[in-house]
Amino acid sequence: VVIVDQTLLPERLEFVELHTVEEVGDAIARLAVRGAPAIGVCAAMGLAAALGTERGSSREHLLECARRGAQLIRDRRPTAVNLGWALDRVLARATETPGDAPAVLRAMRQEAECIREEDREMCRRIGEYALQLLPVRARVLTHCNAGALATSGIGTALAPVYMAAAEGREVSVMVGETRPLFQGSRLTAWELTRAGVPVTVITDSMAPMLMRDGRVDLCIVGADRIAANGDTANKIGTYALAVAARHHQIPFYVAAPSSTFDRSLAGGGDIQIEQRARSEIAGGSGRVTVPEGATVENPAFDVTPADLITAIITEAGVHYPPFDFRSS
Ligand code: MRU
Secondary structure (H helix, E strand, C coil): CCCHHHHCCCCCCCCCCCCCCHHHHHHCCCCCCCCCHHHHHHHHHHHHHHHHHHHCCHHHHHHHHHHHHHHHHHCCCCCCHHHHHHHHHHHHHHHHHHCCHHHHHHHHHHHHHHHHHHHHHHHHHHHHHHHHHCCCCEEECCCCCCCCCCCCCCCCCHHHHHHHHHHEEEEEEEEECCCCCHHHHHHHHHHHHHHHCEEEHHHHHHHHHHHCCCCCCEEEEEECCECCCCCCEEEECHHHHHHHHHHCCCCCEEEECHHHCCCCCCCCHHHCCCCCCCHHCCCCCCCCCCCCCCCCEEEEEEEHHHHHEEEEEEEEEECCCCCCCCCC
């Protein structure tokens, strides 16, 4: 599997080949590939490709390797539900496919490719629905990166932006740096400038001031896991944006494919939040920015309660509160 090493952007655009489940797991853990849908697709394709070395083994041995490999990859990032969802799909396909190891491997690859194609299509449909919510001239505030880099297609939160730009509409984006790993300034700004979409990078704490000054028409963010009641886990800082948007009466939208819903969870309180290393905050910029005696907290995500969300846009349409995704 070939991925863009997102840790090197925006300085360098480099591709990395992943051959083993360990390499796939490491790429996911160090955020070389990131964004919930992209993680899922990479995991599914990576597992199927890495097991190619087991082509000559028995069907039972291959299935056992698949289960172990999936577990190793799955554990690397706990919040993005797409990761386990995609791995489970490939595993289920493997188990139900009759025949020898090569037949099972072929089916796993097909399933992984199917997940990638579905993801592409879901992005497009999310874009079409979300486009209807954009004013003629739209100044969009987003957070982190929920664009092409985070998916197999044109992104989720950024999909309507790309579509509006393609139609020649006036659209611009503001994005917070997204500390501590700078997905907003490094990645969202990189892909939007490449596409010729005007983008302004702001510090994460600037957003409420811009809202107060009337410089934001709407907020759109992606999601890593959405509970049945609409509570949404997304990059740390999303909750603060939603609170500020409510205060300033600015629409706050979440855009996500159905693969990001976790219908088994009644509410956001049950979402496991990934805790990341102290070094990302205390030494991430190449110098020591926190004294040794101070503790650091580094949750990768926070949960925005459903009542702060104006609508959730999926490939099936625009969903307004009260949300109930238990069976949809
Ligand atoms: O830690 P990251 O960079 O994987 O976090 C990504 C996000 O929070 C995205 O908003 C989310 O995964 C949606 S991507 C379409």
